[in-house]
Amino acid sequence: MIQKNDELTVSVSDISVDGLGIAKKDGAVLFCQGLLPGETARIKVIKETKKFFIARPEEIIQKSPDRVAPPCPVFKRCGGCTIQHLSGEGQLAFKTRRVQDALQRIGGLGFTVSDCMASPKPYDYRNKAVFPVSEKDGQIQIGFFAKGSHDVVDIESCAIQHPAINRAMGIIRAWLTDNQISVYDEATHRGLIRQIFARVTTDDALMVGLVSTSKNIAHTEKLIKALKEIETLKSVMINVNTVRGNTLLGAENFPLFGEDALTYTIGGLSFRVGLTAFLQVNTEQTENMYRAAIDLADIGENDVVCDLFCGIGTLSLLAAKKAKKVYGIEYVKAATDNAEENARANGLANAEFVCGDCTEKFADTAKKAGGFDVLIADPPRKGLDEALINQILKAAPKRLVYVSCDPGTLARDLKLLSEKYTVEKAVPFDMFPQTTHVETVVLLRGV
Numbered sequence: 001m002i003q004k005n006d007e008l009t010v011s012v013s014d015i016s017v018d019g020l021g022i023a024k025k026d027g028a029v030l031f032c033q034g035l036l037p038g039e040t041a042r043i044k045v046i047k048e049t050k051k052f053f054i055a056r057p058e059e060i061i062q063k064s065p066d067r068v069a070p071p072c073p074v075f076k077r078c079g080g081c082t083i084q085h086l087s088g089e090g091q092l093a094f095k096t097r098r099v100q101d102a103l104q105r106i107g108g109l110g111f112t113v114s115d116c117m118a119s120p121k122p123y124d125y126r127n128k129a130v131f132p133v134s135e136k137d138g139q140i141q142i143g144f145f146a147k148g149s150h151d152v153v154d155i156e157s158c159a160i161q162h163p164a165i166n167r168a169m170g171i172i173r174a175w176l177t178d179n180q181i182s183v184y185d186e187a188t189h190r191g192l193i194r195q196i197f198a199r200v201t202t203d204d205a206l207m208v209g210l211v212s213t214s215k216n217i218a219h220t221e222k223l224i225k226a227l228k229e230i231e232t233l234k235s236v237m238i239n240v241n242t243v244r245g246n247t248l249l250g251a252e253n254f255p256l257f258g259e260d261a262l263t264y265t266i267g268g269l270s271f272r273v274g275l276t277a278f279l280q281v282n283t284e285q286t287e288n289m290y291r292a293a294i295d296l297a298d299i300g301e302n303d304v305v306c307d308l309f310c311g312i313g314t315l316s317l318l319a320a321k322k323a324k325k326v327y328g329i330e331y332v333k334a335a336t337d338n339a340e341e342n343a344r345a346n347g348l349a350n351a352e353f354v355c356g357d358c359t360e361k362f363a364d365t366a367k368k369a370g371g372f373d374v375l376i377a378d379p380p381r382k383g384l385d386e387a388l389i390n391q392i393l394k395a396a397p398k399r400l401v402y403v404s405c406d407p408g409t410l411a412r413d414l415k416l417l418s419e420k421y422t423v424e425k426a427v428p429f430d431m432f433p434q435t436t437h438v439e440t441v442v443l444l445r446g447v
Contacts, residue, residue, distance in 0.1 A: 002028045006045045012037055015094055017436050019082025030055050036064040036086055066090030072159045079147040081434040092116040095438040099407045099428045107411035116428040120284040126161045127283045130248055131196040133183045140176050160434055162200040164230055168208050171226045172196050179219040189244055201262045202283050207235040209275050215240050215254045224257045235259045237275050249276050267318045269346045277338055278311050282431045289429045290318055296443040297401045299323045303373040308358045313339030315376050320351040327369055328353045329361050359388040372397040383409030389416045400444040422447050
């Protein structure tokens, strides 16, 4: 019987969603830090739970041919990347397998997914960052939380961020230190600067934001002057967040310099994106994934389309270029306002946006539209509510395109939708290289 502190020799068969190697021994499941499929290792059990064990490697006896040296010096401590030690080819194979396994095991679908589409950039790809800020032994700490904690791992730069974001982080670090600007303490709820926020557009325009407990921050003129050394700087903002806990952003934004939104180009359309708006973080791969989604939807000039969880209207407006009419539904009012602005800016009068919960608004919107030919859904990680799925089945659009960020909830939802739809194609996209996360675009057609 396996117990804590036991040393064992195991063979690793897979990777968990947390990037841990998975091994089985004497009927027990062990999650092994830093190990990869195909590796044999001597491990030490460091934690025991009712269902599994956590172990650390003592010696890797046989290494995987997909093992590579992580370029990041804090990879083992930082909670951002989880599989930098796995080659690009290995990551794509893992993500394909992850989606395939979920569809078969959870969805009960005997369907073969396409190979995962590689990201154009394995590093330097993120167009957005939120860095927590803290202080330790009198020194400013800027980086990411360590795995399973709120301790900030201090970093000089992040390998998956756009270089301009790393440059801005360094400038802000120096400004905080030189001007003795206070940083937020979660325990005491005191201090000013909580996070550093940054966005970079498709043409490298940069927005920098300070998430603070107050809009009144000293020496911001010095910060703006320093940040202007970055030639592509277009905006400096303050976001005020006074809420206790780990809520990232508050509701109020105050411009310090330049514009309050940036413009991204996707699929030949322009999208204005503010500080708090949601947009996929890998711009080039987003373009590839959205192109695939629209191509699979096969939208004709007489089709009426519904886009659930439409956000700022990216997929809605790409669909509107082809459709007779598009209805986008989104819960966040700021996002639907942004979507309407984007529709006007792109001269697309055939897109209409509805603010509200998708489950509550779908039936009335379908009735108003006289039914839908095509439905696009890009839900959050929790997937679709069963009540919403039942409404979709009742409305019976001819084609569904489901864009998912979680294979488990995708498989669960596809199982319910298979009552009236057949899965014709599923294409995983590596939107987040160096992590286990994967996006999937699925085409369903009515039977």
